[in-house]
Amino acid sequence: MYLYNLKLWNFRKYGSNGDLDLDKPDLDICFNKGLNLVIGENDSGKTGIIDAIKIVLKTSSYDWIRIVDNDFYKSSDELRIELKFRGLSEEEAKNFVEFLSREEFSDEFEPILNVIYRVYKKDGKILPSDVRAGSDKIGKVLPAEAREFLKVTYLKPLRDVQSELIPKRNSRLSQIFQGHEAFKGVDEHLLLKIYESFNKSIRLYFEGKDNNGKTLIPDQNGKILKNNIDKTIKGFFNKDSESIIDTTKAEIKKILESLELSLNGINNPGLGSLNRLFMASELIHLNKQDWTGLRLGLIEEIEAHLHPQVQLKVIKNLIKQKNTQLILTSHSPNLASKVPLENQIICRNNFAYALSSKFTNLDKRNYVFLEKFLDVTKSNLLFAKGLILVEGWSEELIIPVIADKIGYNLVDNEVSIINVGNLGFSNYYKIFSRKDNRKMGIHISVITDCDMPAYQEDINNSKKVYTKINNDIYKLNCQEAVIQKQNNYEEPAKLFIAKEWTLEWCLMKSIVIGETFRRITKNVHNKSNWTDFENQLAEKLLKKSLKKSEIAFRLATAIEKNDISINLNQLESDDTMKHIVEAIIYASK
Incomplete structure (x- = not known):
C-alpha cells in the first residue's frame, strides 16, 4: 500500500476564506508509489505537506505531534486533512476491512483506504479529534490497533543524528531493532545468554575471581573496592549485609538501548557520515519483513550535512528502493537535476504541483x-x-x-x-x-x-x-x-x-x-x-x-x-x- 493522494483544507498556508467546501480542497496532490521529491523555495509549503501527513498518521519513533493554533489558516476555526491509500495487498487490506471502499483506476476497481482528520476550534480552544476512515465524508473512528499499521518513519530537518545513534533510553536505534524480525516477539534470545554470561563476569571481577571462580592475578582492585563499599553497608544495615555489583538485568530492550551504530574504520565520523548511517538504519526499519502495514518514509531536507557528490550517491540508492514509498523535501538543484522529473513535486503559489505526465503537458x-x-x-x-x-x-x-x-x-x-x-x-x-x-x-x-x-x-x-x-x-x-x-x-x-x-x-x-x-x-x-x-x-x-x-x-x-x-x-x-x-x-x- 502507498499514500496516493493528500487533500488539505485550511491547514497552514493551504487555505481559503469562507466556509470549508469539501469539493474544493485548498491542496490536492497525488504521490508516486516510490520516490517523491518535494522541492520549492523557502516558505513555499514543503514542510506543511510533511507535517499534515505525520500529524494524522503519527511516527514510528513516537514523536510528540499535535495540532496548534498556527496550523489553522488565518482566522479559520476548522481544518481538514484527507489521506487516500491504494495498492493494498490482501494482507494489508485485512487490517482495515470495515473501512475500505472501492474506486476505479484504469478501468479496474481496487480497494481504497480514505483517512479523515477534522479539527475544530471553539472559543479559542482546539477540540480533541479522532482519526476516522471510510467511504463517506465523515467516516468511522479508526481504532488504535489499525492506526499502528499506518505509522510513518520521519527524519527531521537538520537532524541531530549523533544523538539518534548513541546508546540511551528509548534510542531510535533500539526502536528500529526491536521492530525487526531478529528481535520482535522473541522471549529467549541468544543475546540474553551472552549478556548474562557478561554480567556474571562483571560480578566475579568485583569478587576478585575469573569466570572459572579462580583468583584474579594480579588484579584484585575490584574486590578491594567492593570490600570498602561493604564496610559502609554493614554499618548502615547489619553485619551480614553486602553489595552486589553487576550490570542491569538481562532484557532485550535494555540490551538494544546499550547498542551504538558506527562505521568500521572511521573514528569520530562527521555529521555527513552519521546522517547516511542514520538513513540506512531507517531504511532497514522500512524494509522489515512480515510487516503488513504502510512503508512510508518522510525525510525533510534530504541534503542535510551532505556535500553534492554524496547527495547524488544517496539519491541514486533511494530511487532504487523497492516496496517502499519515500517523500523527501529539498532546496537542492543538485538533487532536482538527478531525480526524474516524473518523481518531483513543486511547491509554489500556495499550492503543490506534481510533475508527472498525468498532470503536465510534457510528452514522453x-x-x-x-x-x-x-x-x-x-x-x-x-x-x-x-x-x-x-x-x-x-x-x-x-x-x-x-x-x-x-x-x-x-x-x-x-x-x-x-x-x-x-x-x-x-x-x-x-x-x-x-x-x-x-x-x-x-x-x-x-x-x-x-x-x-x-x-x-x-x-x-x-x-x-x-x-x-x-x-x-x-x-x-x-x-x-x-x-x-x-x-x-x-x-x-x-x-x-x-x-x-x-x-x-x-x-x-x-x-x-x-x-x-x-x-x-x-x-x-x-x-x-x-x-x-x-x-x-x-x-x-x-x-x-x-x-x-x-x-x-x-x-x-x-x-x-x-x-x-x-x-x-x-x-x-x-x-x-x-x-x-x-x-x-x-x-x-
Missing part, C-alpha cells in the same frame, strides 16, 4: 530530453520566481548585466536565466504547463531571434561573395518569421522576439550599445578587414565564424564597468533592444 520525448539535459544549472528553473529562456551563451552573458543597469537585478528578483543551447524552448517551459490549466504563478520570458539573414551567400567566378538582401524583402521576411514563431508558443511562455536577424545584428544596429559592440568585435577579430563592418559581420555570421561568446563577455564587462551609459528609457526606445527589456521586466514581475 520531453521527459527523455529533460532527464538528459536538465543539469544542475538548468534545475534552478524549478526554484525560480521568474524565468528567462535564451538560445545561447551570448544572451546568458549580456542579459543579466543589462537587467542590473535598468533596475531589474535578476538575483534580487529571483529570476533564473536558462541557456537552452538551441535545443528547444518547449522542453523547458512545458514543465509549467498543466493539463488542468492551473497557473503555477511564474512568468516565463522566451528570448529568440527571427533568424532571417540580412545577407545571402552567392558564388561569383568560383568565389563566395556576400550580398545584402533587398531591405523591403528582408523586413517582410523578418515579419513573417516573427508571426510563424509566435504561433509555435503557448502558455505559460511569452515570446519576446528580435525583429532582426540575430542578437549580434541587433547589437550592431543598437543606438545605445552599437558603437561599443563594433569596437569590441573589431578587437576580437583584429585580423579581419572591417572597412565595411556590416558586410564583414554578415559574412562571419553566415560562415558561423564569429566569436560570439568572447565578444559577449567583453561587452558584458564593458556594460558592468559603466563603459556604456545605459538606462531603461534609452533601451525602451531602442527598436533593436526593447524586446530584451520587455522580457526582463515581464520575468521580474
Whole structure:
C-alpha cells in the first residue's frame, strides 16, 4: 500500500476564506508509489505537506505531534486533512476491512483506504479529534490497533543524528531493532545468554575471581573496592549485609538501548557520515519483513550535512528502493537535476504541483530530453520566481548585466536565466504547463531571434561573395518569421522576439550599445578587414565564424564597468533592444 493522494483544507498556508467546501480542497496532490521529491523555495509549503501527513498518521519513533493554533489558516476555526491509500495487498487490506471502499483506476476497481482528520476550534480552544476512515465524508473512528499499521518513519530537518545513534533510553536505534524480525516477539534470545554470561563476569571481577571462580592475578582492585563499599553497608544495615555489583538485568530492550551504530574504520565520523548511517538504519526499519502495514518514509531536507557528490550517491540508492514509498523535501538543484522529473513535486503559489505526465503537458520525448539535459544549472528553473529562456551563451552573458543597469537585478528578483543551447524552448517551459490549466504563478520570458539573414551567400567566378538582401524583402521576411514563431508558443511562455536577424545584428544596429559592440568585435577579430563592418559581420555570421561568446563577455564587462551609459528609457526606445527589456521586466514581475 502507498499514500496516493493528500487533500488539505485550511491547514497552514493551504487555505481559503469562507466556509470549508469539501469539493474544493485548498491542496490536492497525488504521490508516486516510490520516490517523491518535494522541492520549492523557502516558505513555499514543503514542510506543511510533511507535517499534515505525520500529524494524522503519527511516527514510528513516537514523536510528540499535535495540532496548534498556527496550523489553522488565518482566522479559520476548522481544518481538514484527507489521506487516500491504494495498492493494498490482501494482507494489508485485512487490517482495515470495515473501512475500505472501492474506486476505479484504469478501468479496474481496487480497494481504497480514505483517512479523515477534522479539527475544530471553539472559543479559542482546539477540540480533541479522532482519526476516522471510510467511504463517506465523515467516516468511522479508526481504532488504535489499525492506526499502528499506518505509522510513518520521519527524519527531521537538520537532524541531530549523533544523538539518534548513541546508546540511551528509548534510542531510535533500539526502536528500529526491536521492530525487526531478529528481535520482535522473541522471549529467549541468544543475546540474553551472552549478556548474562557478561554480567556474571562483571560480578566475579568485583569478587576478585575469573569466570572459572579462580583468583584474579594480579588484579584484585575490584574486590578491594567492593570490600570498602561493604564496610559502609554493614554499618548502615547489619553485619551480614553486602553489595552486589553487576550490570542491569538481562532484557532485550535494555540490551538494544546499550547498542551504538558506527562505521568500521572511521573514528569520530562527521555529521555527513552519521546522517547516511542514520538513513540506512531507517531504511532497514522500512524494509522489515512480515510487516503488513504502510512503508512510508518522510525525510525533510534530504541534503542535510551532505556535500553534492554524496547527495547524488544517496539519491541514486533511494530511487532504487523497492516496496517502499519515500517523500523527501529539498532546496537542492543538485538533487532536482538527478531525480526524474516524473518523481518531483513543486511547491509554489500556495499550492503543490506534481510533475508527472498525468498532470503536465510534457510528452514522453520531453521527459527523455529533460532527464538528459536538465543539469544542475538548468534545475534552478524549478526554484525560480521568474524565468528567462535564451538560445545561447551570448544572451546568458549580456542579459543579466543589462537587467542590473535598468533596475531589474535578476538575483534580487529571483529570476533564473536558462541557456537552452538551441535545443528547444518547449522542453523547458512545458514543465509549467498543466493539463488542468492551473497557473503555477511564474512568468516565463522566451528570448529568440527571427533568424532571417540580412545577407545571402552567392558564388561569383568560383568565389563566395556576400550580398545584402533587398531591405523591403528582408523586413517582410523578418515579419513573417516573427508571426510563424509566435504561433509555435503557448502558455505559460511569452515570446519576446528580435525583429532582426540575430542578437549580434541587433547589437550592431543598437543606438545605445552599437558603437561599443563594433569596437569590441573589431578587437576580437583584429585580423579581419572591417572597412565595411556590416558586410564583414554578415559574412562571419553566415560562415558561423564569429566569436560570439568572447565578444559577449567583453561587452558584458564593458556594460558592468559603466563603459556604456545605459538606462531603461534609452533601451525602451531602442527598436533593436526593447524586446530584451520587455522580457526582463515581464520575468521580474
